[in-house]
Amino acid sequence: MSNPRPPQSQKSASTMKAASSPSDSKTPTHFPTVSTPQRQFGETPGIPIGEWNHAEIAIGKRGYGKSTRLMERMDELNDEAGGAYKIGYSPEPRFPAGSTRFRIHYHEDIKSLERQLRRYPDDFHVLVGAEADPVVRFAEALGKSLKRKALGYWNRRGMALGKKAVPIILVVDEMMMLSGARGSASGGNSTVWFRQFLISLRHLHIAFLGGIQDSNSVSYVNASLATRIWCFRTTHEWALNSMRAAGLPKEKLELLPKLAVGEYIEVDV
Numbered sequence: 001m002s003n004p005r006p007p008q009s010q011k012s013a014s015t016m017k018a019a020s021s022p023s024d025s026k027t028p029t030h031f032p033t034v035s036t037p038q039r040q041f042g043e044t045p046g047i048p049i050g051e052w053n054h055a056e057i058a059i060g061k062r063g064y065g066k067s068t069r070l071m072e073r074m075d076e077l078n079d080e081a082g083g084a085y086k087i088g089y090s091p092e093p094r095f096p097a098g099s100t101r102f103r104i105h106y107h108e109d110i111k112s113l114e115r116q117l118r119r120y121p122d123d124f125h126v127l128v129g130a131e132a133d134p135v136v137r138f139a140e141a142l143g144k145s146l147k148r149k150a151l152g153y154w155n156r157r158g159m160a161l162g163k164k165a166v167p168i169i170l171v172v173d174e175m176m177m178l179s180g181a182r183g184s185a186s187g188g189n190s191t192v193w194f195r196q197f198l199i200s201l202r203h204l205h206i207a208f209l210g211g212i213q214d215s216n217s218v219s220y221v222n223a224s225l226a227t228r229i230w231c232f233r234t235t236h237e238w239a240l241n242s243m244r245a246a247g248l249p250k251e252k253l254e255l256l257p258k259l260a261v262g263e264y265i266e267v268d269v
């Protein structure tokens, strides 16, 4: 049900982020990055390809904690995998401070994102700007190359399924800026490529985490392809309707307009 987050003061030091100012990307420091993968020393990191299956969407009104939850979830999934590539999109450099323990780098183009991801593979790399599509395309290309690498040079025609590889976590903070996700709750206008992307996530070794304020402004197809929806405060009748369509039972729907900041209802769909 609803899960109020403890106030900042109760957070343990290990969940606090090292640094996250936009200037990070301009002046990379040489401090080792902070990571606590849950695996033994010497063990190969990664998840078997085909078993990384997460398409999760946080929906709700402005300022009620979607981005904060997406960041916490990114950290959780990172730990589940024992380390992951973390890339994202946000219209502006504004992920809430303290919501992830990873260092955030904001990039204005994919070239810079790719370069810095190679350099700091354990940090969170975020594309900022008007369009989220390039970072989704990049994640797709990265997923394919990870699969090729998992197979190895002499087995290029083999099956990547089941081979261990470090997975990707893709966080799109504002799905409205993703042309492929647009449409309306009542008419599935989302473009074919994005739908194909969503259904291929497991094969691309990508976990998708998306945030959206208005559940009516993204195609219902996206919600129907999600594995989990995080519902934050919602008051608009039509938005509530599309959450009902996504599978939220009546008693939980009634709670949505009353949720406070940081409270959410989790639905596995």
Ligand SMILES: Nc1ncnc2c1ncn2[C@@H]1O[C@H](COP(=O)(O)OP(=O)(O)OP(=O)(O)O)[C@@H](O)[C@H]1O
Residues within 6 Å of the ligand: 004, 005, 006, 007, 060, 061, 062, 063, 064, 065, 066, 067, 068, 069, 096, 211, 213, 261, 262, 263
């Ligand atoms: N569980 C929580 N407990 C206390 N404060 C929280 C919690 N979750 C979020 N907040 C605070 O609420 C504010 C808004 O959070 P956040 O930016 O995550 O919301 P949002 O839904 O993503 O908003 P927007 O739609 O405008 O992007 C932030 O200042 C954040 O620190």
Ligand SMILES: [Mg+2]
Residues within 6 Å of the ligand: 066, 067, 068, 173, 211
């Ligand atoms: Mg937000």
